[in-house]
Amino acid sequence: MSIAENIARVRAEIAEAARQAGRDPAEITLVGASKMNDAAACREAVAAGIDALGENRVQEMTQKLAENAYDGVPLHFIGHLQRNKVKNVVGKVALLESVGSSELLAAVNAQAEKLGIVQDILLEVNIGREDAKSGFFPEELPAAAESALALKNVRVRGLMCIPPVAEEPHGSIPYFEKVRRLYVDINEKLYHNKLDMLSMGMSGDFADAVRTGATMVRVGTAIFGARSYAAV
Ligand SMILES: *Cc1c(COP(=O)(O)O)cnc(C)c1O
DSSP states (O other), X not given: OOHHHHHHHHHHHHHHHHHHTTOOGGGOEEEEEOTTOOHHHHHHXXXXXXXXXXXXXXXXXXXXXXXXXXXXXXEEEOSOOOGGGGGGTTTTOSEEEEEOSHHHHHHHHHHHHHHTOOEEEEEEEOTTOOTTSOSBOGGGHHHHHHHHHXXXXXXXXXXXXXXOXXXXXXXXXHHHHHHHHHHHHHHHHTSTTOOOEEEOOOTTTHHHHHHTTOSEEEESHHHHOSOOGGGO
């Protein structure tokens, strides 16, 4: 299957899930998670109509930016971001999806201020309370979302999550539901319903995410094929 065929199939599955939930498929943004795929693969996805591309390693993104891999679509950063690499990401991406600590939030705001820009971001929620994952714990989120309102150089657009690896089919749904409730709550209480992005769902569970209210899914393997970790 080519990248274009894979994108068409993923789109069809998104559309079906959206219809099942009584939603308009056009309101779902398909982000291609292109890590470990080269610039040519990224360009193929762009040509096939992907809505955005997402990277999770700063060095790889920087290299592929120099190769014009993402020309034509918005670029997202979706991986764990260390504070010393903030300068390599802020201002270079349309959306920074993985702001998961107050320290990172402050560092992103400071760098955006230095550049004289407003950086669009998502707050990442560690919904499974996993040690290995970054993100705010659910109970930390309201305070973080409120503090972000006072920062002039970041604009929170919504929430992102990566739930624990599901043990059974549809195992992500309870986590997606929790994040959706947090999103609705923060949106109503703090953001005057201006938030418009709920990023959840990957290759194994994007249809469930769409049925649970995701407006953005991040799909890698189902578009680009299995990643070859040995090659990098
Ligand atoms: C790699 C990655 C994805 C996509 O994962 P697949 O299971 O390959 O679809 C989504 N989100 C993040 C943050 C990722 O790093």
